[in-house]
Amino acid sequence: MELVVARIGKAHGLRGEVALDVRTDVPEERFTTGAVLATVPPDAGPLTVAATRVHQGRWLVQFAESSDRGSAEALRGVELVVESGESDEEDAWYPHELAGLRAELADGTVVGEVVGLEHLPAHDVLVLRETGGERTLVPFVHAIVPVVDVPGGRVQLTPPGGLLARDAGAVVVDRADDGPEQGSDEHEDEA
Known part of the structure; x- marks a missing residue:
């Protein structure tokens, strides 16, 4: 069964880096240099991790197949997937x-x-x-x-x-605290 581990976001910089929307608890294991990841759609990959870094709490990855901003932008929205069996963690489900x-x-x-x-x-x-x-x-x-x-x-x-x-x-909506109705003479001018 294929498991989505990330979705590729926007390009970062000019050298082909992309931001990832990470969907795994172990990104440091999934995105190691040299890791080859299948993609959805399949014709976008497979992609080989050339470099990774975390910048302002966000994972940035450069793939060997993407060396400039244009090719990085073309990857936006692609899902990175791995083959996986059933989850063996308690309170964790795929x-x-x-x-x-x-x-x-x-x-x-x-x-x-x-x-x-x-x-x-x-x-x-x-x-x-x-x-x-x-x-x-x-x-x-x-x-x-x-x-x-x-x-x-x-x-x-x-x-x-x-x-x-x-x-x-x-569902009951209580309108008692909405204030006076428009047109109400609750606030008449005093003469």
Whole structure:
């Protein structure tokens, strides 16, 4: 199974360096000099790591196949992938392990199916297709997804009110603190 370890971002400088959006916990192992990485799309690679460095908390990589800014810019958006088996870490899952899991509430009510995982700046989110067909992003944090049972084929959700589309009709919006309505004579001029 192919595992995405990074997505190539914008070019950095004039000599072919690119910034990486890292998707691995061990970038120092994945991006060693001489490492050859497969790509998606496949015709963009494979790419050979010629040099790496961390600049302002961001991984910068130069590939042997990219020696100038133009060729680096052409790599933007390409995913770097490696072959990998199942995760053996506790509380660590690959996207392919999560896709297809049944999403249910604590009482067993099925609310949908996990169709993917997206990496957002704040944290990862599960992409959920609810039973009504709606696409919902669920923050992949322990408070909202306390149980991930890959062998059992399910994740348990404890979503706050209004997170799921199925709950949207039950959300009550309190407008009492919005202030006076426009046109109200609450603030009449005193003569």
